[in-house]
Amino acid sequence: MSMDIITYDGTFEGFLTGIFECYNRKIFPVEIVSRNGEQKHLFAQKTDIQPDSEKADRVWKGIQQKMTGKNKEMLFYAFLSEEPGIEMKIYRFVRRLFSGYFNIETDFGDADVLYLTQASQKVKKEAMRMMQFVRFQHTKGGLYFCGIEPRYDVIPLVVGHFQKRFADQRWLLFDLKRNYGVMYDNGKPQEVTISAKEFSQINGRVNENLLEEGEEFYQRLWKTYFTHINIQERKNLKLQRQHMPRRFWKFLPEMMILN
Amino acid sequence: MNKLTVQQKLEILSDAAKYDVSCVSSGSNRKNSTKGIGNGVACGICHSFTEDGRCVSLLKTLMTNHCIYDCAYCANRRSNDRPRATLTVDEIVDLTIGFYRRNFIEGLFLSSGVIRNPDYTMERMVQVARKLRLVENYNGYIHLKAIPGASPELVHEAGLWADRLSVNLEISTEPNLKLLAPEKNFPSILSPMTQIRNEILASKEEARRFRNAPKFAQAGQSTQMIIGATPETDRQIILLSSGLYKTQNLKRVYFSGYLPVNLYDKRLPALTSPPLVRENRLYQSDWLMRFYHFKAEEILTEDQPFLDLDVDPKLGFALRNLHQFPVDINRADYEMILRVPGIGVQSAQKIVLARRHRKLTTEHLLKLGVVMKRARYFVTCSDVVLAASGWTPERLKHKIVAGSVSKNRKTLDTQLSLFGNFQAALPPLH
Numbered sequence: 109m110s111m112d113i114i115t116y117d118g119t120f121e122g123f124l125t126g127i128f129e130c131y132n133r134k135i136f137p138v139e140i141v142s143r144n145g146e147q148k149h150l151f152a153q154k155t156d157i158q159p160d161s162e163k164a165d166r167v168w169k170g171i172q173q174k175m176t177g178k179n180k181e182m183l184f185y186a187f188l189s190e191e192p193g194i195e196m197k198i199y200r201f202v203r204r205l206f207s208g209y210f211n212i213e214t215d216f217g218d219a220d221v222l223y224l225t226q227a228s229q230k231v232k233k234e235a236m237r238m239m240q241f242v243r244f245q246h247t248k249g250g251l252y253f254c255g256i257e258p259r260y261d262v263i264p265l266v267v268g269h270f271q272k273r274f275a276d277q278r279w280l281l282f283d284l285k286r287n288y289g290v291m292y293d294n295g296k297p298q299e300v301t302i303s304a305k306e307f308s309q310i311n312g313r314v315n316e317n318l319l320e321e322g323e324e325f326y327q328r329l330w331k332t333y334f335t336h337i338n339i340q341e342r343k344n345l346k347l348q349r350q351h352m353p354r355r356f357w358k359f360l361p362e363m364m365i366l367n
Numbered sequence: 368m369n370k371l372t373v374q375q376k377l378e379i380l381s382d383a384a385k386y387d388v389s390c391v392s393s394g395s396n397r398k399n400s401t402k403g404i405g406n407g408v409a410c411g412i413c414h415s416f417t418e419d420g421r422c423v424s425l426l427k428t429l430m431t432n433h434c435i436y437d438c439a440y441c442a443n444r445r446s447n448d449r450p451r452a453t454l455t456v457d458e459i460v461d462l463t464i465g466f467y468r469r470n471f472i473e474g475l476f477l478s479s480g481v482i483r484n485p486d487y488t489m490e491r492m493v494q495v496a497r498k499l500r501l502v503e504n505y506n507g508y509i510h511l512k513a514i515p516g517a518s519p520e521l522v523h524e525a526g527l528w529a530d531r532l533s534v535n536l537e538i539s540t541e542p543n544l545k546l547l548a549p550e551k552n553f554p555s556i557l558s559p560m561t562q563i564r565n566e567i568l569a570s571k572e573e574a575r576r577f578r579n580a581p582k583f584a585q586a587g588q589s590t591q592m593i594i595g596a597t598p599e600t601d602r603q604i605i606l607l608s609s610g611l612y613k614t615q616n617l618k619r620v621y622f623s624g625y626l627p628v629n630l631y632d633k634r635l636p637a638l639t640s641p642p643l644v645r646e647n648r649l650y651q652s653d654w655l656m657r658f659y660h661f662k663a664e665e666i667l668t669e670d671q672p673f674l675d676l677d678v679d680p681k682l683g684f685a686l687r688n689l690h691q692f693p694v695d696i697n698r699a700d701y702e703m704i705l706r707v708p709g710i711g712v713q714s715a716q717k718i719v720l721a722r723r724h725r726k727l728t729t730e731h732l733l734k735l736g737v738v739m740k741r742a743r744y745f746v747t748c749s750d751v752v753l754a755a756s757g758w759t760p761e762r763l764k765h766k767i768v769a770g771s772v773s774k775n776r777k778t779l780d781t782q783l784s785l786f787g788n789f790q791a792a793l794p795p796l797h
């Protein structure tokens with residue numbers, strides 16, 4: 109029996125197409141891996157898969173039918189964790205799912221199931237952190253801008269949240285690491301890239317001359333508030349770090365007093 | 368008198384408001400239906416954490432720290448000589464919107480000292496909320512303190528604009544309240560509390576019949592008690608708070624360890640630091656009642672009216688009731704699994720789901736997040752029988768307390784348990 113490896117373009121759609129082709133061509137791969145990723149098996153038979161939205165959709169619908177309630181998105185979130193080897197874990201899970209086992213997403217005694225559950229929780233937590241730690245700067249012309257660096261590619265997961273909350277506001281959430289953003293204007297969000305970057309690539313701070321007049325005032329008052337709401341007698345820096353990881357500090361105006 | 372800048376006022380007034388522990392912004396599903404700004408997120412969101420590790424979710428400030436009263440435990444009492452300030456309605460509205468639009472906060476928590484009289488004070492607080500809703504088209508979170516003694520009409524209007532209302536009980540028995548806050552009394556606190564309860568229930572009833580019925584304080588009501596300023600026992604406090612949950616339908620009872628602010632006042636105990644460990648044990652007990660199906664009487668017995676500061680109340684319960692253990696992980700009811708020290712709500716839920724697929728071993732338990740160092744004395748699994756049989760409670764307690772790597776790790780950790788049920792609310796994809 110030959111050792112088969114499936115390679116794909118690194119997108120979720122491409123990956124789902126890969127699963128479709130495994131069934132279609134009766135392949136039982138030893139590895140499914142992004143074209144750009146590192147491959148362990150040197151002498152394997154490689155099959156490269158082009159993403160196909162129809163095939164991907166069929167697999168996704170099939171998965172959705174067999175998953176319950178809040179677990180419906182679990183495999184997608186787990187995929188976004190970008191953990192090495194996550195594809196095979198998802199693939200094995202899907203095999204079990206399609207071969208008629210019932211409710212397997214609660215079989216936490218199984219290593220794959222537990223791993224996928226935890227990976228998806230990590231991604232959800234990172235999305236939550238965007239809702240917590242995004243800070244908009246009001247720029248001339250009225251746009252509210254935030255540049256930030258999520259660990260996983262979660263900006264798309266929080267667009268709905270910000271869209272509901274800031275419905276009457278023009279805003280732009282920019283992922284500094286992945287170099288793209290989502291802009292909300294005129295009632296609809298769209299993906300954008302930025303060529304002339306008039307903000308810091310490190311902490312997303314917009315160049316001062318481009319800030320709206322009130323911006324300095326609100327940031328200063330926010331810092332004032334942050335300092336004075338603290339209770340000295342209860343100082344607990346470890347707890348602070350635990351809830352608000354260091355890697356976000358440079359994006360937070362209130363933490364700039366200390367930096 | 369020099370005119371203070373908004374910044375100076377905020378310094379004074381947020382300083383004065385910080386001891387009010389309620390920072391929760393959860394429980395509201397208010398929609399941004401007016402296409403304005405803001406919405407409520409049921410789980411609440413913490414936007415920052417101060418050096419004390421506490422969650423910053425709301426702009427929490429007093430409207431004014433002037434006060435006509437003289438409560439012994441309060442830094443703003445009229446006999447204290449300290450800087451005073453008052454924010455105008457417009458200034459509060461402005462700050463709230465400015466902070467909210469930058470995603471600094473989930474909303475506003477407005478409390479106040481009493482100026483002139485309770486109605487005058489309450490009326491201005493209601494104005495803030497009214498302006499936010501009607502002029503600014505703001506649908507974010509608002510928590511208003513109801514001033515004891517304010518008229519029912521004002522409390523009613525406050526509830527129409529606010530997501531949450533609260534009246535602070537502060538001192539948990541009437542004689543002690545009379546002693547420390549002679550100008551206050553239980554009826555002036557309990558009557559708005561009861562009014563709020565009734566209006567919340569009525570508005571829920573309305574909502575069932577008419578879809579667009581106005582909502583009243585949809586995120587419910589809460590209260591706060593000061594711990595350690597008066598000699599009440601933990602049992603008295605826990606019984607009172609569990610009674611309040613039941614009779615007044617409260618969403619939360621907060622405890623605030625007494626900070627010695629007025630050392631000169633001899634009616635107060637001479638503490639040097641706030642009783643944080645005790646406060647934490649009380650929160651843990653509260654947690655056990657709300658999420659672990661414990662009854663108040665199970666946590667504190669009549670002959671042991673104070674919580675053990677060395678061990679958390681759940682372990683305390685297990686040690687007093689060794690005859691109910693070990694618990695068989697593969698067969699016991701969910702309720703019983705919840706009672707095992709070292710097993711949290713999430714692990715317990717996973718256990719009862721996972722055991723339908725296969726028998727669980729200790730290895731599984733570890734992976735599901737069970738703290739085996741603790742749990743091992745109280746459970747049996749399919750692989751090993753780990754029973755605490757033959758151990759005396761004292762020996763077991765010693766072993767567990769000495770065995771935890773740093774036994775004080777959790778004692779300062781109020782927030783950790785407070786936000787244990789803090790879950791991501793993700794919008795559906797596709």
Ligand code: SF4
Nearest residue numbers: 434436438441444480
């Ligand atoms: S009424 Fe409130 S602000 Fe005034 S002294 Fe008493 S506790 Fe302090």
